[in-house]
Amino acid sequence: MGYNYQIGSFVLGLETDIQYADIGGDTSIPGLDSDDNDDNWFGTVRARVGYAFDRALVYATGGLAYGKISNGFSNSDDTSVGWTLGAGVEYAFTDNLTAKVEGLYVNLEQDDDDLSVTAGSDETEFSVIRAGLNYKFSTY
Numbered sequence: 001m002g003y004n005y006q007i008g009s010f011v012l013g014l015e016t017d018i019q020y021a022d023i024g025g026d027t028s029i030p031g032l033d034s035d036d037n038d039d040n041w042f043g044t045v046r047a048r049v050g051y052a053f054d055r056a057l058v059y060a061t062g063g064l065a066y067g068k069i070s071n072g073f074s075n076s077d078d079t080s081v082g083w084t085l086g087a088g089v090e091y092a093f094t095d096n097l098t099a100k101v102e103g104l105y106v107n108l109e110q111d112d113d114d115l116s117v118t119a120g121s122d123e124t125e126f127s128v129i130r131a132g133l134n135y136k137f138s139t140y
Helices: none
Strands: 002-007 010-020 041-053 056-068 080-092 097-109 123-135
Touching (some): 002 041, 010 056, 056 097, 080 123
Antiparallel strands (some): 002 010, 010 041, 041 056, 056 080, 080 097
């Protein structure tokens, strides 16, 4: 879901999303729960800045990321918060129907009470490449 405002060829926008994600690690250490990857999800709230060429838009995006991503070592039920950066291209087939492809880099901070010494890091980082189909409710 989002909102865009066009000034000449420049486009400024704000968008948010939330999705299931099959992300996580598998532990081979006896006694640790390695099946904690069933409830992974993440979302973003991002600003978007782009330049329109006729019906195509090339843009950069970035902002807040949040989610619950289990890494195989952590059994925390807390939501992690971090940041995301990315870029994409969107094409308007009609005045109301657009399609886009974008790539995002997501970095989520983990709780300090996780086993960061064993895991080696207190961050979860991953990349996302996705395609989307959008419907604009207004042609303004």
